[in-house]
Amino acid sequence: MTDVLEPVQHQGHGDHEEHHGPTGILNWLTSTDHKVIGLSYTVTSVIMLVIGGLFAEIIRAQLASPNGNLVSLAQYNELFTMHGSVMIYLFAGPFAFGALANIIVPIQIGAPDMAFPRLNALSYWLYLSGAITMLLGFFTAGGAANFGWVGYAPLSNSLNTPGAGADLWIGGLLLTGFSAIFTGVNLVATIFYLRAPGMTMFRMPIFTWNMLVTAILILLAFPVLTAGLIMLYCDRHFGTHIFSVAGGGVPVLWQHIFWFWGHPEVYILALPFFGMVTEIIAVFSRKPVFGYKGMIFATLTIAALSLGVWAHHMFTTGVVLLPFFSIMSLLIAVPTGIKMFNWIGTMWRGQVWFSTAMLMALGFLFTFLIGGLTGIYLASPPLDFFTHDTYFVVAHFHSVVMALVLAGMAGLYYWGPKITGYMLNEPLGKAQFWLLFLGSQLFTFPLYILGLDGMARRMALYPHDPQWKMLNDLSSVGAFVIGLSTVIFVINVVVSWKKYPAGDNPWDAHTLEWFTTSPPPHHNFYRLPQIRSERPTWDYNHPEHRTLHHGEHAAAEHAPEEAPV
Amino acid sequence: MKVEAKILLGLGTFFGLMCLVYWNWSLENAGGIMMFAGMLLGFLPGGYYYWWSRRMAPRPEDNPHATQPDGAGVVGAFPGSSIFPFVLGMGAFFVVLALVFGIWFLVPGLGLVVWALLGGTAEGRRGGQH
Numbered sequence: 096m097t098d099v100l101e102p103v104q105h106q107g108h109g110d111h112e113e114h115h116g117p118t119g120i121l122n123w124l125t126s127t128d129h130k131v132i133g134l135s136y137t138v139t140s141v142i143m144l145v146i147g148g149l150f151a152e153i154i155r156a157q158l159a160s161p162n163g164n165l166v167s168l169a170q171y172n173e174l175f176t177m178h179g180s181v182m183i184y185l186f187a188g189p190f191a192f193g194a195l196a197n198i199i200v201p202i203q204i205g206a207p208d209m210a211f212p213r214l215n216a217l218s219y220w221l222y223l224s225g226a227i228t229m230l231l232g233f234f235t236a237g238g239a240a241n242f243g244w245v246g247y248a249p250l251s252n253s254l255n256t257p258g259a260g261a262d263l264w265i266g267g268l269l270l271t272g273f274s275a276i277f278t279g280v281n282l283v284a285t286i287f288y289l290r291a292p293g294m295t296m297f298r299m300p301i302f303t304w305n306m307l308v309t310a311i312l313i314l315l316a317f318p319v320l321t322a323g324l325i326m327l328y329c330d331r332h333f334g335t336h337i338f339s340v341a342g343g344g345v346p347v348l349w350q351h352i353f354w355f356w357g358h359p360e361v362y363i364l365a366l367p368f369f370g371m372v373t374e375i376i377a378v379f380s381r382k383p384v385f386g387y388k389g390m391i392f393a394t395l396t397i398a399a400l401s402l403g404v405w406a407h408h409m410f411t412t413g414v415v416l417l418p419f420f421s422i423m424s425l426l427i428a429v430p431t432g433i434k435m436f437n438w439i440g441t442m443w444r445g446q447v448w449f450s451t452a453m454l455m456a457l458g459f460l461f462t463f464l465i466g467g468l469t470g471i472y473l474a475s476p477p478l479d480f481f482t483h484d485t486y487f488v489v490a491h492f493h494s495v496v497m498a499l500v501l502a503g504m505a506g507l508y509y510w511g512p513k514i515t516g517y518m519l520n521e522p523l524g525k526a527q528f529w530l531l532f533l534g535s536q537l538f539t540f541p542l543y544i545l546g547l548d549g550m551a552r553r554m555a556l557y558p559h560d561p562q563w564k565m566l567n568d569l570s571s572v573g574a575f576v577i578g579l580s581t582v583i584f585v586i587n588v589v590v591s592w593k594k595y596p597a598g599d600n601p602w603d604a605h606t607l608e609w610f611t612t613s614p615p616p617h618h619n620f621y622r623l624p625q626i627r628s629e630r631p632t633w634d635y636n637h638p639e640h641r642t643l644h645h646g647e648h649a650a651a652e653h654a655p656e657e658a659p660v
Numbered sequence: 661m662k663v664e665a666k667i668l669l670g671l672g673t674f675f676g677l678m679c680l681v682y683w684n685w686s687l688e689n690a691g692g693i694m695m696f697a698g699m700l701l702g703f704l705p706g707g708y709y710y711w712w713s714r715r716m717a718p719r720p721e722d723n724p725h726a727t728q729p730d731g732a733g734v735v736g737a738f739p740g741s742s743i744f745p746f747v748l749g750m751g752a753f754f755v756v757l758a759l760v761f762g763i764w765f766l767v768p769g770l771g772l773v774v775w776a777l778l779g780g781t782a783e784g785r786r787g788g789q790h
Contacts, residue, residue, distance in 0.1 A: 106740055116740060117741055125741055127745070138748040156740070207738060212739055213744065213745050213780065214745075215745075216746070219745075219749075220748070220750065221753075223749070224749055224753035224756075228753065257762070259760050264757040270752060273752075290721035291730075291731060292721055292726035292730045292731035293720065293723065293724065293725070293726040294723075295721065295723070311671065315701055324776050348690055351691055351694075352690065352694075355690075355694045388757075398671070399671055399674045402678070402695065403682065403695070403750060407689070415686075415687075415743050416682070419681070419685060419686060528728065619695065626726075627724075632679055649674050
């Protein structure tokens, strides 16, 4: 087994001398290094999180009283549209597959860079310009887009929503859509072609697996949205009638196209965060991932099923096949349940280390469980008819996305030291966790009750009712606590700035990114260990406890006694 | 390469079956066509990888017993820093703004796109800056 222990010079990458590229702003503009691009993505998407969060705080302040007059009704429409758009299109997706995947996936598989570095840089510039395009709407005469983040026809046509804001929304989505498609191509090519020797598909870390499946989903879903947006633009400006009844078109077609992208998009958002949580729970429980292949099977199953559930957003249109979409939606609970089971199995009898990253991951488990279970209610058409377009739906997907925010924060605390070379402050991180976690629950729970009571979403005013007022107030307080947790995160970054050097492997972690320096050098590795399991760094650091293959443990222990003499 | 091919072929097969069931049951065309296209997106690259997996020599990354020296040699061509992704991105930005604010935005937009395509191609042929 000596070959497992000996580090070998990785000769594949050619030169290892110091990289002499431009510095400063020119480095930001011209770099094709996946780590620099990934960091640009990280900073931009966290700024988008703050912008979208500010919109949310204004919305919750408006709803703190039944006839709030903080914003006008028209401004309220813009706010909830842009809150959803910024969070979904500009934060959650780009943060997952642009920021962390971009930095971590090539290092996890032992690659020097992404397969197409210049395409990768182009993805970032399309994302940034798309984000600016969408937000430019606030500076036009008619204001930003105001038809909801789903842009339903015929509300989004040129008669009902004239003005530049809606067109900027379409343009911004075209740019970010192409950015996502290019990143998807890049991730698939990187994972298929740039793995280190010995890194077989079934030795890739779960995060990389999830990013592969996410990338395939991006390639299946995003072109549909892009096509739909071009059709919508043609309807608005070139006189086509694809989505208008008057010209012989079908408005529901927009919903089909939008949700054929929109539901896989939910998993495009979720799967990367599932991957992060899987890595973090395994590392901080000091155990390998429980049910590694089951986890991969569950990911692939979720991806496959996610393409057959789009119309569960359209139950109340009355023109979709209810049993098919209900069955498919309920089926997704099975692989998701496998994942839940495996996460608990990974912690079971492990030595759990409650670091900030682990606490955030545990917060994800709890919050996602609530979001997932209420999703099962909504997959049943009779219950959906009752709760459609109420705050119950809003609460359901906010439980899910707050879980993803918790997981994303876990990812930042876990991989931040690798990316920057410095740790974040743990006590401040724990304070942030408790505020974020409790704030999320306080924010969503009242919304479930309000939804069951019949409060409709997207309304700036609501009837005078002491109970509704109290529940809305509680939810608003929750939202402000979440905002406070973000402030603490920013304070943490400032306080910890270049203060606590991390070293190469501060968590005693498992996967290849922890084998290289923090931050990794240009082209990532000076040397690579032998890869004999999905935990090469752990195997190298703990040869006495290296990962055993299925059945190997029993054979090693009992072979001497059972061997015939 | 076989595992990669099987994943895509498997997804394509599943989408194909789902497409059959859905289209015959719902008689709704938009979803049926989109699932059919999903099947193709599984089969086209999946078939390509499968075809190659039967013809190419086994790669060290598919060999569970490979050692690091097995991967020695040129991994690929990785360009150094390049301004052209930024130029192309800004070109696309102006082209999209032309959709909203007026056709004249196409002049700087397409100008930047053409510059980026020519410059990027020339840079690629030179091998890029390191």
